[in-house]
Amino acid sequence: MVQRSLEGRTCGGCASPITREAGKRGPLPVYCGRACRWKAGNRRDAEQRARRRVGLVCETCGGTFNAGKWKRRFCSTRCCRRKADRADATSTG
Numbered sequence: 235m236v237q238r239s240l241e242g243r244t245c246g247g248c249a250s251p252i253t254r255e256a257g258k259r260g261p262l263p264v265y266c267g268r269a270c271r272w273k274a275g276n277r278r279d280a281e282q283r284a285r286r287r288v289g290l291v292c293e294t295c296g297g298t299f300n301a302g303k304w305k306r307r308f309c310s311t312r313c314c315r316r317k318a319d320r321a322d323a324t325s326t327g
């Protein structure tokens with residue numbers, strides 16, 4: 235099994251020279267292996283997520299917060315409950 239380095243090609247993840255089996259056809263690989271490709275994909279996802287999670291404002295206290303799984307409208311569970319409490323309190327004025 236002869237492996238040869240692709241001319242001028244380095245891995246997009248770890249920058250080591252990329253090799254592939256001689257005689258193999260198809261598009262040139264961007265990463266040296268599955269691990270590097272997976273890591274690069276994860277990093278891109280994280281960057282996109284980081285960009286998306288700014289600019290949310292809590293409906294209760296007006297503070298800004300980072301969106302998590304459930305934090306869509308409130309900065310914390312306390313603010314979420316406070317909003318619910320206030321809705322109850324309106325009947326007993």
Ligand SMILES: [Zn+2]
Binds near residue numbers: 245247249265267
């Ligand atoms: Zn690599």
Ligand SMILES: [Zn+2]
Binds near residue numbers: 292293294297308309
């Ligand atoms: Zn809040």
